[in-house]
């Protein structure tokens with residue numbers, strides 16, 4: 713088994729009451745969480761966000777990226793729908809870890825873009841993997857999702873795992889003057905589907 717469910721509790725937020733479910737990743741040792749709301753085992757695809765950890769954006773209000781606003785948007789959308797889930801995966805910095813992401817930011821301060829900085833450090837542009845999503849979704853009896861993402865690779869990664877992505881729901885938010893070129897590179901080099 714890839715993950716072990718450990719505990720759950722209520723998590724009241726500004727937008728409504730979620731439940732938080734903690735999982736131990738038995739391959740990486742990471743502690744992942746799911747925020748859930750509503751009856752996930754009911755019929756019909758579940759509104760779902762697979763969010764990769766970004767300490768700087770999710771918790772420290774950084775304007776370098778769009779992660780914080782995307783997380784808030786997803787929580788609000790799920791609260792509005794009354795049903796949905798966020799898989800919060802601890803793969804910081806597209807899998808390279810927090811300290812390497814800070815090294816990458818340092819190279820970006822000198823002119824590299826988000827992809828070049830990773831490559832200069834000897835990493836792939838995106839080192840994330842999504843295998844852990846399959847057993848986490850299965851824990852909730854979910855096999856069909858409406859996925860909040862702009863990243864087609866993420867849709868494909870879930871489909872390869874046997875998860876049905878009935879719909880890709882765009883999550884375009886958080887544009888500011890500091891992340892404009894960063895988001896443009898996600899479109900031009902990483903294939904993200906952003907209209908702006």
Ligand SMILES: Nc1nc2c(ncn2[C@@H]2O[C@H](COP(=O)(O)OP(=O)(O)OP(=O)(O)O)[C@@H](O)[C@H]2O)c(=O)[nH]1
Nearest residue numbers: 764765766777803804805806813816826861862863
């Ligand atoms: N290495 C690196 N990681 C970054 C950088 N900016 C954001 N991240 C990480 O990227 C991850 C989020 O990935 P994104 O590319 O923003 O978006 P996505 O998850 O692929 O796609 P969406 O579902 O549309 O949000 C988080 O783990 C962030 O910590 C960066 O400049 N360098």
Ligand SMILES: [Zn+2]
Nearest residue numbers: 766769777779
């Ligand atoms: Zn971020």
